[in-house]
Amino acid sequence: xxxxxxxxxxxxxxxxxxxxxxxxxxxxYFISFxxxxxxxxxxxxxxxxxxxTMTFVQDNQSLSxxxxxxxxxxxxxxPQGKLVRAMAGIVYDVAVDLRTGSDTFGKWHxxxxxAEKQNxxxxxxxxxxxxxxxxxxxxxxxxxTDFYHPEDEGGLMWNDPAIGIDWNQIAAESGLTQQLxxxxxxxxxxxxxxxxxxxxxxxxxxxxxx
Numbered sequence: 001x002x003x004x005x006x007x008x009x010x011x012x013x014x015x016x017x018x019x020x021x022x023x024x025x026x027x028x029y030f031i032s033f034x035x036x037x038x039x040x041x042x043x044x045x046x047x048x049x050x051x052x053t054m055t056f057v058q059d060n061q062s063l064s065x066x067x068x069x070x071x072x073x074x075x076x077x078x079p080q081g082k083l084v085r086a087m088a089g090i091v092y093d094v095a096v097d098l099r100t101g102s103d104t105f106g107k108w109h110x111x112x113x114x115a116e117k118q119n120x121x122x123x124x125x126x127x128x129x130x131x132x133x134x135x136x137x138x139x140x141x142x143x144x145t146d147f148y149h150p151e152d153e154g155g156l157m158w159n160d161p162a163i164g165i166d167w168n169q170i171a172a173e174s175g176l177t178q179q180l181x182x183x184x185x186x187x188x189x190x191x192x193x194x195x196x197x198x199x200x201x202x203x204x205x206x207x208x209x210x
Contacts, residue, residue, distance in 0.1 A: 054081055056143040061087070064133045064140065067180040069167065070188060071130015072096055072156040074200075076207040079125035081145035086113040089138030092170050093121050096128040096156065096163060098200035100208065106196055108165055112174055115139075125205025128156050132167055132182065134174055154209075155191030158184065162194045 064070070071094065074080075084093055094110040111121050112134070123129050131140060156163065168179045199208045 054145050056083065056145055058144045058147050059141065060144060060148070061139060061141045064138055065183075066133055066136050067183050069130065069132040069158055069182045069184050072128040072158055072163075072191065073130065073188070074098065074128045074154050075146065075149055075152045076154050076209065078146045078149045078152050079201065079205050079207060080148075081125050081205075082123045082129060082142045083120055084113065084123065084129075084131075084140065084142040085118060085120040086115050087139040087141050088115045089133065089135035090114045090174070091131045091133050091135075091138050091140055092167070092174065093131040094129070094165055095121075095123040096130075096194075097126070098128055098156075099126040099203050099205065100199050100201065101203050106163065106194060108163055110165070110170060112170075113140075126201035126203075127205075130158060132171070132180065134171055134176060134180075153187075155188065157191050157193050158182075158188060160193050162196065 062070070091113050092110055093113050094108055096108045097104045097106065099105060111119070113119055113121060113131075115138075125145065133140075159165070159167070167182065171180050199210075202208050
């Protein structure tokens with residue numbers, strides 16, 4: 001089941017960031033993230049308003065074609081908060097709450113990220129994450145609060161009916177006229193189903209599962 005973005009439960013945790021009117025007739029420029037005191041005041045104010053005070057230690061970037069779907073993924077003992085955006089193209093980005101005891105445990109929220117808007121989306125520790133590419137190609141970038149540990153990876157089935165993400169309906173709502181043929185890595189086809197009685201993370205995003 002999907003939960004609304006503006007809720008008292010998660011409004012302070014899953015963060016949409018907007019950079020308005022950054023494209024000019026001759027091109028565009030903006031600072032997507034900066035921690036230098038006194039610099040990029042608009043960006044820093046936006047991050048502070050959204051409660052983004054964490055430290056990022058790693059930047060990742062991927063290039064994918066239309067229909068590529070990555071996820072739903074998380075790290076267990078090294079959970080990552082992620083600030084994500086589309087540097088080129090359009091993607092649909094999804095977060096699933098896996099924090100045991102949360103009122104939105106097992107629910108999801110998604111947002112369309114585009115290079116044209118340069119909007120961003122913050123996903124805190126304790127959530128599974130995935131995205132699908134809606135444009136011909138997309139360059140997807142994310143800043144992470146912990147390093148990548150391949151031996152620590154976990155995941156959920158991307159099309160688990162218990163979670164209920166309708167990826168093609170989302171694509172249709174974004175303006176696509178035909179269904180996507182989703183392409184997943186071998187790893188992402190083998191993730192288990194969500195267990196509503198299972199333990200994943202505590203409310204602070206720390207791993208408590210097996």
